[in-house]
Amino acid sequence: MEKIKLLSEDNLNLVGNYYPSESDTKGVLLLHIYRRSKEDWKDFAELLNRAGYKVLAMDLRGHGESEGDIQKIFSQDSSLIISKDVGLAVDFLKKDGAKNIFIIGASIGANAALIYGAKYGPAGIALLSPGFDYHGINIEVSMKNYSSPIFLVASEDDSYSAQTVKKIYDVSPALKNDKALILYKKAGHGTNMFGQEFPDLSERLVEWLNSIN
Numbered sequence: 001m002e003k004i005k006l007l008s009e010d011n012l013n014l015v016g017n018y019y020p021s022e023s024d025t026k027g028v029l030l031l032h033i034y035r036r037s038k039e040d041w042k043d044f045a046e047l048l049n050r051a052g053y054k055v056l057a058m059d060l061r062g063h064g065e066s067e068g069d070i071q072k073i074f075s076q077d078s079s080l081i082i083s084k085d086v087g088l089a090v091d092f093l094k095k096d097g098a099k100n101i102f103i104i105g106a107s108i109g110a111n112a113a114l115i116y117g118a119k120y121g122p123a124g125i126a127l128l129s130p131g132f133d134y135h136g137i138n139i140e141v142s143m144k145n146y147s148s149p150i151f152l153v154a155s156e157d158d159s160y161s162a163q164t165v166k167k168i169y170d171v172s173p174a175l176k177n178d179k180a181l182i183l184y185k186k187a188g189h190g191t192n193m194f195g196q197e198f199p200d201l202s203e204r205l206v207e208w209l210n211s212i213n
Contacts, residue, residue, distance in 0.1 A: 001017050001018065001019050001045075002017075002020070003015065003016070003017060003018070004016050004017075004018045004092065006088045006089065006092060007088075008061065008088065009084055010081075012061055012067040013066065014058060014059065014060075014066045014067070014088065015038075015059050015064065015065035015066050016038060016057060016058040016059065016089065016092075017038050017039075017041075017045065018054075018055070018092075019045055019049035019054065019055040019057075020054055021052055021053060021054045021055075023052045024054065025097060026053050026054070026099075026100045026101075026102065026123075026209070027053065027055070027056070027094070027096070027098025027100070027101050027102070028053050028055045028056070028103075028104060028209065029057075029089050029093060029101065029102070029103045029104070030044070030045060030055065030056065030057040030058070030105075031058060031060065031086070031103065031104070031105035031112050031113055032057070032060065032105075032106055032109050032190075032191065033107040033108065033109060033190040033191060034063075034107055035063065035070070036063065036190075036191070037064030037065075038057035038058055038059045039057075039064070040106070040191045041057040041191065042057075044191075044194060044205075045057050047202055048206065051209075051210070053209070056092060056093055058085075058089050060109065060112070061073055061081070078135065078136040078137050079115050079137055079138065082115070082137060083112065083115050083116045083119065085112075086103070086116040087116065087120070090103075090116075100123040100212075102126070102212075103117060103122055103126075104125070104128070104205065105125070105127060105128065105130075106129060106191045107129050107130070107131070107161075107189060107190040108131075108134040108137055109190075110127035110129060110130035110131075111130050111131065111134050111138075111139050112137060113125045113126075113127060114127060114130060114139045114142045114143060114168075115137065115139060115142045117142070117146050117150075118141075118143075118145040118146040119145075121146075121147070121148050122148065123149070123212060124148055124149035124150065124151070124208075124209070125148070125150055125151070126150070126152075126153070126205055127150070127151070127153065127165065127168070128153045128154070128190050128191065128193060129153070129158055129161035129190045130152075130161060130164050130165065131164050132160075132163075132164050132167075139164075139168075143167065143168045143171055143172060144171050144172070145173070146172055147174050148178065149174065149178040149179075149208075149212055150168070150172055150174050150179055150180070151180045151182075151205065151208045152165040152179070152180065152181045152182070153165070153181075153183075153184075153193060153201065154182075154184070155183070155184040155185065155187035155188055156183055156184065156185055157186045157187070157188070158188065158189045161189065162183060165183070166181070182201075187201075
């Protein structure tokens with residue numbers, strides 16, 4: 001693993017953990033929960049990397065080691081700002097040889113993944129506990145415009161996210177065979193669903209990634 005820095009459009013250093021691979025042209029970008037960091041993805045990132053993927057886990061602006069004032073980030077312009085940051089990370093993976101880019105996001109990171117995905121159409125996105133609106137990152141338009149493969153995960157004890165994934169599944173114009181939905185009973189929120197009680201989530205995400213050419 002190596003630490004990388006990307007310079008945002010407004011001159012903020014955005015920091016990521018990069019797991020390079022010479023064996024594949026598939027890249028995966030990981031986006032974390034609000035007020036958490038890229039370190040939440042460590043075990044899953046290593047699993048993906050062992051499976052041959054180039055993996056980049058980013059700290060969102062104002063989080064972890066990335067610069068920015070978290071209080072100023074989330075406003076009416078949040079979606080545009082965060083989408084541009086996601087684009088920087090995607091470009092980094094492309095420059096290192098990744099031709100097919102997947103984005104896996106948790107909570108607010110899931111919203112960011114969907115908003116970017118609806119505009120730019122990556123190879124696929126996986127959303128763990130998205131919400132209709134997290135701190136100004138609203139996905140109600142994007143969910144109707146995203147048509148590439150999508151993998152949706154939530155837990156019924158996280159009712160807001162459970163409602164959201166069901167709605168996304170229903171309204172997404174993606175082909176039925178390109179949509180997958182998992183609803184756990186009591187698995188919590190976002191990357192907390194990778195807990196020991198649900199070891200299958202990591203495996204199912206890798207299987208999904210491998211199934212997409």
